[in-house]
Amino acid sequence: MKSKRSMRKDVMREGAKYKIERFAKDTLTHIFLIAVAVTCIFPLLWMVGSSLKTQQTVFSDMSIIPRNPVWSNFYHAWIQGGFGMYFFNSVLYTVTVVIGIVLVSSLAAYAFSRLQFPGKNIIFYMFLAAMMIPLPGSFVPLYVLMTKLHLVNTRIGYILCMINVGLSFSIYLLKTFFDKMPPALEDAARIDGCSKLGIWWNVALPLARPAIAVIIIFNSLNVWNEYILATLIFSSKSLMPLQRGLMIFQGTYITQYPLLMAGMTITVLPIILVYLFMQKHIIKGITAGAIVG
């Protein structure tokens, strides 16, 4: 520690040394990052590699990329898994649920963070507590309720359920970020005659872009990979999401590994694309000027 500190003082004096130190620091950082990155990429490579093998070679051929890749696995997975229909359903559910969560939770989080009304803390802690108390036995009551409301085997029933699943967490995350935001900009907007809803839409939401990006990333992955609730609520195959297609390949007795891996590769791609698109907003986020200015 001490040598580093004294080194820093030298750096202040000499530019060349600063460059060297910077280089050494970058190299060390890169080594660390690359080491972690390798462990993250390896399973992905393994998945893609396995999707190009056959059921017989998948566990005997240990090479990552097989010598004779079976590209047709992707075609078979798509056709056998009935991915066309499921894909549409999954996109529909993911988009509506995520939009729903962002709207509903940001409204609530904004109110919890900025507005005053009686019972505010109680309601907020209720949401927080809901996040913490898992309801393992809730499947049966939920199903009974949904049957009474005639929401079983309907798209809207599933969508509402999934919105509820992501709600508590999103409210909590957004509130944390709203709390951190300096109120100066909102005050300015209020002076301009902007209403509360207007401030929420024009000021709070744009400022909370990184947090909203995080919420979109989390919830879209969550909805995209969900199937237990879907199995419970839907009876017709035509309403099922994408994960149902993958279930075809993992039977009680037989798992068709290459087709499963091909199917998983297909399902993973859109979610990575969502992330690619959204993570830019995390980074660009709030520039220093926007806040203080």
Place this chain on the structure above:
Amino acid sequence: MRTKATIENYLFVLPAVLIFSIFYIYPFYKVFTLSLCQWDGIANFNFAENFVGLRNFKELLFQDRVWWQSITQAGYITLIALTFQNAVALALAMACDRDIKGGNIYRVIFYLPPVLSEVVVGLVWRWIYDGNYGLLNHWLYNLGLGHLVRDWLSDPKTAITCVATIHCWKGFGWGFIIFLAGLQTIPRQLYEAARVDGANSWQMFKSVTIPLMIPVFILVSILTILGTMQVFVLILSMTGGGPGYHTEVPVTRILASMIGSSRFGYACSQGIIFGVILLAVSFIQIRLSRRMNKA
């Protein structure tokens, strides 16, 4: 005027509260009633007939040793996740927060583990840990550490730590993203100002990053506690709770009572007690962090 404003404010939370009360509060109320009953989850339910009072809770609190073992084990995994996983996530986020070459690529790569299916994760890690053909044993052997070679997932000494490692590996991407988003909201001028004052990296970290990140730390640690205490898919696919009870966690126990032995009421009481424990831990966590923040 005042009441109108209050009503307007209520309107903001109304949609959330509506959805929440239908899909959470009602099932919660039902689960709570069921926890006071003896019911197999199949027979036609009749509250008066099935009511057993607090018997389920009494059994759970005083007789079910495996249940408490499962809680300690989940606690152990959580402790590892809170320290090790979050430290790595923060370090990675800070590294990516600097203008480093290829930062974009890293950001994408670190999100891969959460995205990958449990099936793939299970298969790959089981292959790494395998007692015969496992990569880990292979490397240890080649490095001359042959005495460390073991059957990682079936050895009671290592099983739970191995599972915890995989869990951390799968989960650090979440913390990474939230930390990154949090770091982005720290105004750059603060760092500039600190640098002008002659602060070094460590001092900047201590006096700029940490204080501004406290709410994010709380957020991430609570999410880590909740996510880790409720882990089970990974456990089921890696060890099935074995060997013996060495990797059982609360949710696998709840599933065992609910589906394995058809004690639906008992499973509900397990869920309630588990929720109370999580609630207590989370609030202690929030309190402690707030105090640290003020100190």
Place this chain on the structure above:
Amino acid sequence: MNYLYRKICLFFILSSFIVFLSVFLTSCTPQENAANTEKVTAWHWMSDREDAFQELARQYEAQTGIKINFELYAPSDAYTQKIRAAAQTKTLPDIFGLLAEKRDFASFINAGHIYNLTEDMDRDDGAWKDKLFKKALVVNEFREKNSFGVEAGIYGIPIDVMNIQMLYNKDLLASAGWDPEAPPQTWDEFLRLNRLLKEKGIQGLVSGWGEIWMIYCMATNYAFNIMGEEKVLDTIRGKVPYTDPGWIKVFDLFRQMRDEGVLATGIVTMVNKTAEQLFANNRAAFAFNGSWCVNVYSGMNPDLNYGVMLPPMVSNSHPMMIWGGAGSSFMVNKRSINIAKAVDFLKWLTDDEQQLFLLRETKNPPSNRYALEGIEDVLSQFVDDMDSTTHPNVWGVEEFPVVIETLNKGIQYIIIGEKTPEDLAQEVQKIKVRELKRWHERWSK
């Protein structure tokens, strides 16, 4: 700003309006799975058989004009929850499969969800009943005055049969210098062969003992062999303690396997699918597995050279009994308005031609005794051993789930060396006594 505010307000009100309108609308339209006399709906959990089921449904519609709507849900845990939830709202489909112990099965019947098929089976001098393997039917049968209080009868139609026994790899046996056509018959031979295998660096037994029911399966096999059926059932009835020398001997077999290094590494946490990979790739000489494995192995390694045998006998005083019976069964919903149609379809499904089709497609032994044409060699060996099968569902008494769990987990502890057979016997007995006491309290009320 004001303009924008109004726009947002409008959007907000509109969207909430749409949401609640749609909720309202869906509540007015009749549900899809509600009573429908035109088609018969069937639920099952074996999603890997989807193609075969859909093809059969097509054929049936072409022949009779009745539409069969097969819906398959996986994984099996989710299916179990769905069935139980649907039972609570009385919205079960016309035909469904059940993943349940006998006790839960009885609970479904007592709640009025399952139709008694006895009359249909006995019609025409029991022509339908005669076609099916008896061992498969008794699994779904409740006898007179059973302890569950269920009206006597047959409550499910098996569509295939299965049993669980030992498989041996002929090539590996030969490479250890053992006659591959004469696998070990006795426990001592089995241990001797394993020593030979060990010298060659070949692993002995592999099985999915991370899924603990498979441990119970093997333990009860040997309990029947060592103590005989009556004594085992008396243990469950609470008349014989688990600390009986017979049970200790059963537990001790696992200790012996551990001490002799018979068990494959990692067996205590292994899932059965991994065990199957290892056996299919010639990495273990023996596997303890069910008849479904024929299809699994042929997919992974068509050249695998293996045979089927009963687990090697420890004692000659009682026969070796293995688990077996119905593979999967279909139940008819008692509340359905299509009972007659559903029964007719099941009758058709278990007829010779359809059973042959299922045999070809799923490579599982059919429940129809006369549909064995063209069956594979190994599979027919499984079918030949159907006479030695038993199943917890036919014992007439059922052990408490907690006791079974303690026993299975305890055997895992023996295998990792943290418990002795004697420790385990006492522990299981302690739990058994506790559960018996609780049970008496409940019934004396």
